[in-house]
Amino acid sequence: MLETERHAIIMRMVAELGTVRIQDLREETGSSESTIRRDLIELEKQRKLKRIHGGASKLQGKLSESPMTEKSSKNLQEKQEIAQLAASLVDENDTIYLDAGSTIYEMIRHLPPSVTVVTNGISHTDALLDRGCKTILTGGSAKPSTKALIGRGALASMNQYRFDKCFLGVNGLHPDYGLTTPDEEEASMKELAIRLSRDAFALVDPSKFQEVSFARFAELDEVTVLTTAAARESLEHYPHSMKWKVTDQ
Amino acid sequence: MLETERHAIIMRMVAELGTVRIQDLREETGSSESTIRRDLIELEKQRKLKRIHGGASKLQGKLSESPMTEKSSKNLQEKQEIAQLAASLVDENDTIYLDAGSTIYEMIRHLPPSVTVVTNGISHTDALLDRGCKTILTGGSAKPSTKALIGRGALASMNQYRFDKCFLGVNGLHPDYGLTTPDEEEASMKELAIRLSRDAFALVDPSKFQEVSFARFAELDEVTVLTTAAARESLEHYPHSMKWKVTDQ
DNA sequence: TGTTTTTGAATATTATTGATTGATATCTGA
DNA sequence: TCAGATATCAATCAATAATATTCAAAAACA
Numbered sequence: 001m002l003e004t005e006r007h008a009i010i011m012r013m014v015a016e017l018g019t020v021r022i023q024d025l026r027e028e029t030g031s032s033e034s035t036i037r038r039d040l041i042e043l044e045k046q047r048k049l050k051r052i053h054g055g056a057s058k059l060q061g062k063l064s065e066s067p068m069t070e071k072s073s074k075n076l077q078e079k080q081e082i083a084q085l086a087a088s089l090v091d092e093n094d095t096i097y098l099d100a101g102s103t104i105y106e107m108i109r110h111l112p113p114s115v116t117v118v119t120n121g122i123s124h125t126d127a128l129l130d131r132g133c134k135t136i137l138t139g140g141s142a143k144p145s146t147k148a149l150i151g152r153g154a155l156a157s158m159n160q161y162r163f164d165k166c167f168l169g170v171n172g173l174h175p176d177y178g179l180t181t182p183d184e185e186e187a188s189m190k191e192l193a194i195r196l197s198r199d200a201f202a203l204v205d206p207s208k209f210q211e212v213s214f215a216r217f218a219e220l221d222e223v224t225v226l227t228t229a230a231a232r233e234s235l236e237h238y239p240h241s242m243k244w245k246v247t248d249q
Numbered sequence: 250m251l252e253t254e255r256h257a258i259i260m261r262m263v264a265e266l267g268t269v270r271i272q273d274l275r276e277e278t279g280s281s282e283s284t285i286r287r288d289l290i291e292l293e294k295q296r297k298l299k300r301i302h303g304g305a306s307k308l309q310g311k312l313s314e315s316p317m318t319e320k321s322s323k324n325l326q327e328k329q330e331i332a333q334l335a336a337s338l339v340d341e342n343d344t345i346y347l348d349a350g351s352t353i354y355e356m357i358r359h360l361p362p363s364v365t366v367v368t369n370g371i372s373h374t375d376a377l378l379d380r381g382c383k384t385i386l387t388g389g390s391a392k393p394s395t396k397a398l399i400g401r402g403a404l405a406s407m408n409q410y411r412f413d414k415c416f417l418g419v420n421g422l423h424p425d426y427g428l429t430t431p432d433e434e435e436a437s438m439k440e441l442a443i444r445l446s447r448d449a450f451a452l453v454d455p456s457k458f459q460e461v462s463f464a465r466f467a468e469l470d471e472v473t474v475l476t477t478a479a480a481r482e483s484l485e486h487y488p489h490s491m492k493w494k495v496t497d498q
Numbered sequence: 499t500g501t502t503t504t505t506g507a508a509t510a511t512t513a514t515t516g517a518t519t520g521a522t523a524t525c526t527g528a
Numbered sequence: 529t530c531a532g533a534t535a536t537c538a539a540t541c542a543a544t545a546a547t548a549t550t551c552a553a554a555a556a557c558a
Contacts, residue, residue, distance in 0.1 A: 002303045003514085004268050022536085032516045037537080053523070054536065122386070125371050129393045137371070137398060139388030139406035144378045149386060157388035157406050252504085271546085281506045286547075302513070302546065 001029055006039055007048075014049050014058045021055035047145045059182075078205045078228050081247045083107040086167050086203055086226050089245075090115055094164040097193045098124060100148035100186070101169035103203045108133075118161050120149040120189055136161070143183070150185040158192055166197035168223070170204045172211035175238050178220050180213035187215035194218055201245075206231040250278055255288050263298050263307045270304035295325065309375075327454045327477050330496045332356040335416050335452055335475050338494075339364055343413040346442045347373060349397035349435070350418035352452045357382075367410050369398040369438055385410075392432070399434040407441055415446035417472070419453045421460035424487050427469050429462035436464035443467055450494075455480040 006029050013020045013028065025036045044051045050059055083103060087110030090096055094112075098104050100121030108124060111117070113132035119125075120138045128135040140154025149157075168190050172180035179202060181187050194200040200223040209231060224243040232246060255278050262269045262277065274285045293300045299308055332352060336359030339345055343361075347353050349370030357373060360366070362381035368374075369387045377384040389403025398406075417439050421429040428451060430436050443449040449472040458480060473492040481495060 002268055002270060002301065004301055004306050033536095034516055035514080038515085122371065122374050125391050125396065129391060129396075135391040135393075136400075136402060137386060137388050137391060139386050139398075139402075139409075142374050142378060142384040142386060147374065147378075149388075153385060153388075153406060153409055156409065157402060160388075160402055160405065282546095283506055284504085287505090 001031060003039070005029075006031060006035070007043060010036075010039060010043060010056070011048060014056055019052065019055055019057040025055070075205065075207070078230075079103045079203075080106050081228055082203050082205060082226050084110050085245060085247050086201060087111050089201065090165065095161070097158070097161075097163045097166035097197060099166070099168040099190060099193065100124070100146055103169050103205065104167055107167060107203075118158065118163065120154055120158070122147040122149065138189075143185075146183075146186075148183075148186055148189070150183070150189060154189060155192055158189065158196065161196065163193070163197040165199045165201060166193040168193065168200065168202050168217075170202045170208055171213040173202070173204050173208050173220075173225065173238075174210055174212045175220070177212045178216050179218040179223065180211075180216050182213045182215070184215045187217040190217040194222055199224065201226055203227075206234065209234050210237070250280060252288070254278075255280060255284070256292060259285075259288055259292060259305070260297060263305055268301070268304055268306040274304070294329070324454065324456070327479075328352045328452075329355050330477055331452050331454060331475050333359050334494060334496050335450060336360050338450065339414065344410070346407070346410075346412045346415035346446060348415070348417040348439060348442065349373070349395055352418050352454065353416055356416060356452075367407065367412065369403055369407070371396040371398065387438075392434075395432075395435075397432075397435055397438070399432070399438060403438060404441055407438065407445065410445065412442070412446040414448045414450060415442040417442065417449065417451050417466075419451045419457055420462040422451075422453050422457050422469075422474065422487075423459055423461045424469070426461045427465050428467040428472065429460075429465050431462050431464070433464045436466040439466040443471055448473065450475055452476075455483065458483045459486070 009029055010025055013025065022033060022036050026033050029036065040051050040056050043049050047059070049056045079102065083106030087107045090111055092112050092114045095116040098107065098117055098119040098121065100119070104121065105124060105127065108127040108131055111131060111133060116134040116136065117128055118136045118138065120140065122137070122142060125135055125137065138149050138154045139157040140149035141151040143150050170179050171182055174180070181190065202223045202225050204225050204227045206228060220239060221241045224245060226245050229246045229248065235244060258278055259274055262274065271282060271285050275282050278285065289300050289305050292298050296308070298305045328351065332355035336356045339360055341361050341363045344365040347356065347366055347368040347370060349368070353370065354373060354376065357376040357380055360380060360382060365383040365385065366377055367385045367387065369389065371386070371391060374384055374386065387398050387403045388406040389398035390400040392399050419428050420431055430439065451472045451474050453474050453476045455477060469488055470490045473494060475494050478495045478497065484493060
């Protein structure tokens with residue numbers, strides 16, 4: 001069994017189960033415990049997972065996987081629905097900001113080609129250009145794990161523009177803690193995007209409800225939250241001042 | 250079995266399976282292990298696949314390089330030699346600027362991982378991050394054909410930095426018309442890069458000698474020209490004030 | 499025919515693996 | 529809370545597998 005094959009198996013199991021123990025991986029791959037251990041060390045170094053006593057767990061929030069290798073298909077289905085709703089809010093000739101991240105990525109193929117898009121997601125460029133959109137990247141440091149552009153240069157670069165709308169990914173949506181995301185620098189980008197936009201939208205799939213991540217980037221009433229109809233019942237736990245938009249049925 | 254046949258088989262299997270082991274390829278082609286090994290080395294050099302311990306896997310950051318139907322392999326060979334020469338001029342911990350373009354791309358895998366790289370070539374990011382370099386993109390509009398970042402935003406973004414060295418692609422090198430390139434906006438980027446760098450280098454394969462393209466971005470003596478030894482005889486047609494560096498023999 | 503290129507086998511070098519060890523962390527039941 | 533039992537971990541080492549290198553035979557070419 002090749003190293004890459006083992007890594008693929010490990011990542012798949014981690015993605016599916018959330019956490020796995022070394023013994024299970026040993027059986028699944030037919031390799032020895034030492035080898036699995038070494039694999040986990042390697043994968044942790046690549047920021048693909050987190051090692052825990054007895055096994056490994058997936059990184060929460062962080063999309064260590066590329067936009068293509070998606071998690072569960074249910075999750076993907078939800079993301080696509082929300083993304084489609086988000087794209088439907090974009091008007092012809094709008095100038096919009098798109099956050100990095102896989103949920104936002106799903107919006108691209110529903111966008112009108114006439115929009116001008118500013119983004120800090122390097123992975124979005126191919127799809128945006130294919131779609132025919134005018135595509136502008138913020139500058140800045142490329143973050144290896146998510147390929148998001150961040151840092152001083154990215155903020156300065158974004159600050160040159162103003163947007164009709166911005167669309168942001170979110171890792172936690174909590175009544176007390178507001179909108180949060182694991183990376184402080186990405187949080188700064190989101191924060192600035194909101195300030196520079198006439199309207200701000202957060203794409204939140206139901207798994208992010210009641211979750212809290214590290215860095216807060218917005219209060220609950222600063223953005224319009226887009227989510228699935230399935231989450232409708234959860235809405236009562238949040239302040240009435242919030243703005244929501246949910247998908248059909 | 251012809252070399253091209255084997256290469257076709259290998260590429261097909263890699264494309265279908267994602268990863269293949271050498272033994273399978275050996276059986277499939279009926280060639281010896283050594284031959285397969287040589288094929289894989291060759292295909293890796295052509296950036297068609299990635300060699301891994303025990304076999305080969307397909308490139309993941311691909312998409313970007315495919316439309317670039319590689320010209321003659323002689324041309325590629327020359328580019329690689331020049332790129333290697335260029336990379337050898339980079340010191341540990343340098344901060345450098347890399348132009349967009351395929352010749353410059355070939356430099357990346359020879360760079361010391363300790364360098365900080367600023368670039369306007371979106372296609373370079375994957376390779377730079379794989380290499381472990383600190384990677385900074387200039388912002389700006391993404392040009393669909395070359396995936397270069399250009400325009401006001403790109404210039405403003407680059408202007409935040411200063412470089413030890415910059416490395417530029419060139420389309421024409423002419424005794425009277427200096428260094429030229431087809432796109433005016435890319436020319437502006439090159440021009441500014443030279444101004445912001447302590448040392449500027451142009452990578453010029455021999456087919457560009459005596460050529461003239463649309464937009465001039467530098468005089469002949471503003472940069473050090475890197476080229477192959479094969480071009481040595483052409484050098485006398487150019488002013489003596491120019492600085493050259495040529496590959497070995 | 500002589501020359502160059504390609505190939506496959508042999509060998510030396512390097513990387514990966516799995517077992518073993520002692521150390522460290524977690525769990526259990528008082 | 530503690531101590532003992534158990535499980536997991538990091539480090540090492542020998543065995544194995546994969547790789548690079550070399551060389552001579554075979555094939556392709558002129």
